[in-house]
Amino acid sequence: MSNNWYMLTLIGEDKPGIVASVSKALFEHGLNLGETSMLRLGGNFTIMMMVSGVHGEADLRDRLKPVIEALGMCLHVDPIQAHLHEHLLPNIQVTVSGADRAGIVAQVTAALAAAGFNILDLESDVAGTQQKPVYIMQIAGVAEVPVEAIERALEPLRLDGVDVNVNAVETYIG
């Protein structure tokens, strides 16, 4: 019987032991992990993970229900078409920082999308203080166009007072 892939999304108040409990339950039900992203966002622990197994979607939910309820978390399950060993290498990295205000992410990503930049990974955070919040964002992605074209696409943001750095990513292989 062939394995199905699911994307599991789990969210709940952060506390020690979440990953241990969830991964133990998955292991005990014969499920395997693929690529995952797990991090704390605003006091919540968030998990997105590729999981494979022979189970159907309803069966998977039933099996995970006890551990999810015990942890007080929310679970979302999506059947997905997925493959491992298909990583794309980023060739451009963009870092953005500036006084926090509405629309920074929308403006930056709209400019990138228009320039043909495909985002592989985006992390953003609000740093600074309550009184002076600072928005910091790092984006890694792939673009066919040269770094200079991305620079030009983001130039209006600079004029708007946002600090934008664009760097070619030259991955060292050795």
Place this chain on the structure above:
Amino acid sequence: MAILDILTLPDQALKQESAPVTEFDDELRAFIGDLEETRRNGPAAVGIAAPQVGYFRRVVIVDCSTTRKPVPNHGRLVLVNPEITHWEGYEMGREGCLSVPDYTGNVIRATHIHLLAQDPYGHDLEFDMEGYEARAVQHEIDHLDGMLFVDRVVSRRTDLFQRKVYQKGGKG
């Protein structure tokens, strides 16, 4: 000349420390020829270290002259018994490895190094290196010490708060 088999994770031999080269003979130079052919055969390999092909001697090859955008470099270098005598600065950069297929990660390396080494005939070499080439040599010397870049990978999130802006508002 021959293309040698590359050891890949989780082969424990990659964790082994390599011994200094003491005999600068034809056998060593023949091995270096094979190592270079293996590097050229590797997908997009910029550097290679002898222990990656199961030869546990302190020999590495790097060639940073073929990057998409030119970087400061000393061309193709065969470095025997390389030793870094001075480190300065640090920056994050993306690395991958012939011994760890289909995985890349961010690693912090010194931006400037002073390097002593020998050539395949035992003659002394000395270099000041920076940036990408300094990174290459640090990555390869790690192999000689039984260390893989996966032992050094850091989260980009770590960098968010430590990032040093070298050129404000311009090309970094």
